[in-house]
Amino acid sequence: MPFTAQHAEHGRLDATQPDLGCGVSWETIHRARAPLHCPACDGRMVARVSVLGLPHFAHRRRTPDCPLAGESAGHLLLKSDLAAAARAAGWDALLEAAAPHGAWWADVLALAPDGRRFALEAQLSPITEAGVRDRTQRYAADEVQVCWFDDRERPRPWMAAVPSLHLTESAGGPRAVRGVVARYTADDGWTAAEGIPLHDAVTWILEGRLVQHEERYVYGAGDSGDAYRGPFWTAPHYAAAAGAESARRQALRDAETARHQRERGRGRRGRRRTKYC
Ligand SMILES: [Zn+2]
The missing domain is CATH 1.20.5 (Single alpha-helices involved in coiled-coils or other helix-helix interfaces)
Known part of the structure; x- marks a missing residue:
């Protein structure tokens, strides 16, 4: 379920923006049933509102090979939250942005005024450690930094392999970081910094005020008893x-x-x- 669609007259529509990024209202597009096409596979699309109330676009026909097909409502919501966080940090946010040569599709590509690019990936579907490393390297080859986000209760093993943030689920309110941000004092050593709002964490990561620290650190994850062991974010x-x-x-x-x-x-x-x- 993408947030973007191609419109013959208005160009690329972005359903996370009040004017769809091109000066037209959602109601206009939604009601008019104008011909819309998928920016990835060119398949026909329709304008819809998700069960969680998010305007988005959907393929008219099943398109299992399209990189923008098959997203869950939870994935759509996380992408929307990441785009809002990047915009709150003062960066532009392009939804479902593709590399010109096709090596990657970013859920959210944050663009700094000075031209730096940072991909924010909502990763809720299963992925192997090798897979996420490969995708991270494809971004690095194009000088795009990336951070991967997951909001399920248990931290996934691949999260230790790449820059990632473990978030709380959205319960209708703002999300927070569930883990992998830590602060240090000589007396207490490293301690997990809990409850940082997502918007703050994304701002600090984009601005370099949180950096990946390679020292291994362990934190518990709720009642599941699982623990994350890997590099973490710190100032x-x-x-x-x-x-x-x-x-x-x-x-x-x-x-x-x-x-x-x-x-x-x-x-x-x-x-x-x-x-x-
Ligand atoms: Zn498509």
Whole structure:
């Protein structure tokens, strides 16, 4: 169920925008039953409203090979929330944006005023770790950063393989981050930062105020008992503080090792002197 459709007169329509991105109202398109085509497969489409109340477009006929077909209502809602978050951060958001050479279709392609591109992927259907890594590399080859989002209760194993955020489900209100953002203090080490609103998290990721930290970290996920183990998001100053603390502790360990070696050396020299005197 895509948010975009091609209109003969108005061009590309984006149902997440009040004027559909081209100065026409949803009611006009919805009522007029104007010919609409899928931007991916060119199949005929109709304008609809989802069970969750979201205006969108749907293929008239089953098109199993179309990359925009077969999306669930939950996927549609997550895409809509990600687009809203990118726009709230001051970036443009293109829904269902394709690479010119066809290597990727981004659920939401966020565009910075300076030209940087960041794909926000709502990944609710099953995917293998190899599959998500491959898709991430295809974005990287085009200098597009990417973050993958999932709102099901249990964190999926592939989430540790790529930049990702585990979100709360939408219960009609704003979503929050469920996991994989952490803050650091020398006293407490890394602790999970719970409840960050999705809009804040997306803003901070797009602006580089949250970065991926490769140190492995574990957090519990609700009552399921599952845990996520993998890189996580943190602020650069927390990563720097953790790095400085780690270096300080290593220096203390090195000094202690050197002191032991000196003491052992003195002990051996002392024993040798005793033996030959
Ligand atoms: Zn299609």
